[in-house]
Amino acid sequence: MVSKYTLDYAKQLDEKDILKSFREEFYLKPDSIYMDGNSLGLLSKRAERTLLESLEDWKKYGIDGWNQGNHPWFYMAEKLAEKIAQLVGASHEEVIVTGSTTVNLHQLVATFYKPEGIRTKILADELTFPTDIYALQSQLSIHGYDPQTNLIRVKSRDGRFLDEGDIIEAMTDDIALIILPTVLYRSGQILDLKRLTEEAHKRGIMIGFDGCHSIGAIPHLFSEWGVDFAYWCNYKHLNGGPGAVGGLYVNRKHFGTMPGLAGWFGSKKDKQFDMEHTLTQAESAGAYQIGTPHVLSCAPLIGSLDIFLEAGIENIREKSLTINQYLIDLVEFELENMGFFIGTPREDIRRGGHVSLEHKEAARICKALKENGVIPDFRAPNIIRLAPVALYTSYAEVWKVIQILKNIMSEKKYEKFKNEREVIA
Ligand SMILES: *Cc1c(COP(=O)(O)O)cnc(C)c1O
Numbered sequence: 001m002v003s004k005y006t007l008d009y010a011k012q013l014d015e016k017d018i019l020k021s022f023r024e025e026f027y028l029k030p031d032s033i034y035m036d037g038n039s040l041g042l043l044s045k046r047a048e049r050t051l052l053e054s055l056e057d058w059k060k061y062g063i064d065g066w067n068q069g070n071h072p073w074f075y076m077a078e079k080l081a082e083k084i085a086q087l088v089g090a091s092h093e094e095v096i097v098t099g100s101t102t103v104n105l106h107q108l109v110a111t112f113y114k115p116e117g118i119r120t121k122i123l124a125d126e127l128t129f130p131t132d133i134y135a136l137q138s139q140l141s142i143h144g145y146d147p148q149t150n151l152i153r154v155k156s157r158d159g160r161f162l163d164e165g166d167i168i169e170a171m172t173d174d175i176a177l178i179i180l181p182t183v184l185y186r187s188g189q190i191l192d193l194k195r196l197t198e199e200a201h202k203r204g205i206m207i208g209f210d211g212c213h214s215i216g217a218i219p220h221l222f223s224e225w226g227v228d229f230a231y232w233c234n235y236k237h238l239n240g241g242p243g244a245v246g247g248l249y250v251n252r253k254h255f256g257t258m259p260g261l262a263g264w265f266g267s268k269k270d271k272q273f274d275m276e277h278t279l280t281q282a283e284s285a286g287a288y289q290i291g292t293p294h295v296l297s298c299a300p301l302i303g304s305l306d307i308f309l310e311a312g313i314e315n316i317r318e319k320s321l322t323i324n325q326y327l328i329d330l331v332e333f334e335l336e337n338m339g340f341f342i343g344t345p346r347e348d349i350r351r352g353g354h355v356s357l358e359h360k361e362a363a364r365i366c367k368a369l370k371e372n373g374v375i376p377d378f379r380a381p382n383i384i385r386l387a388p389v390a391l392y393t394s395y396a397e398v399w400k401v402i403q404i405l406k407n408i409m410s411e412k413k414y415e416k417f418k419n420e421r422e423v424i425a
Pocket of ligand 1: 100101102103129131132181185210212213233246
């Protein structure tokens, strides 16, 4: 039997990988190993093709591209929603591709945050992504509430993870709305969305989730769990390209709720061009679109999502778990006593699509990794995030990354860099 820690073993795993053919669909740089698909996914040939087809439609049809051509622009957001709905466990009417993570959060809070009596507060957590906090603070201010006292952030016990019990304890009578991540962006912890949704609803509280780090990495059952709403970006695991248009989910029980930030693209499709001054909103998540869609930033998603549907999100999740576990095993075996701490949950059910390695020299280790052909990402102050991606990362690459990292540590190759982050990390 081949030892688990050899390149031969990694190659055997690659041979057996049922998703291995998808790797050829992506533009991989020949001289580097990409471990940053959880920040910006790579371009696939299919995504490139649907973008070029959309440009072609513009070239050929001009204004008529709205209803003609390869991918008519007027229905693009709804067509994309049909595909994404399968990844989030929703009916297609409950999903729309629009806006961006932050804009969609603003829209959903503007729509569903309805302070009343003593219920004025919004519950979030202290580990969440900063843009979510900024958006919530500004929404509270717009409503005339002091964010200092009305934005409650559940504390983490160890700076890495959140305890669902602590979150539930914070669901008090004065909370109007809860906003939490599906997967924490630093530690990769998955929250128990089903349990949190049930507990929120028992207390009459509306709950929504930021799905940036779970969409395309793990399956979701938003409708079955009864989640009120969710929002996410499509440029991370979904490989939609830099600035790809985002997505949102609204549970059908809320259809008809007037959008907080209304615009003409929220109209019922057949009414929109009546140009009336009274909005007849779509009877779907489409109602929460605002203005003209960013067509060219939607177009790559058409091809990219086809890959996800073909590969199957269950298969993607299975490989993601296996390859991330393989990375963890190698770290424990090869990098013992080198000052690394695995800041990611060990249990499959609690782990998203990346591994966080904590190290006090993390910033400059990341720079050394880049110089040695590995693209990681750094999260201040001490996290190296490595994301082996199911569709295009091989086990042999993971093996090589750990060898490179081991060499950087034993030769102290990181010492020539400053232990500071770059402007973009
Ligand atoms: C990437 C990310 C964002 C980014 O928001 P944008 O509006 O797309 O810039 C927001 N929240 C989380 C959790 C993220 O990981």
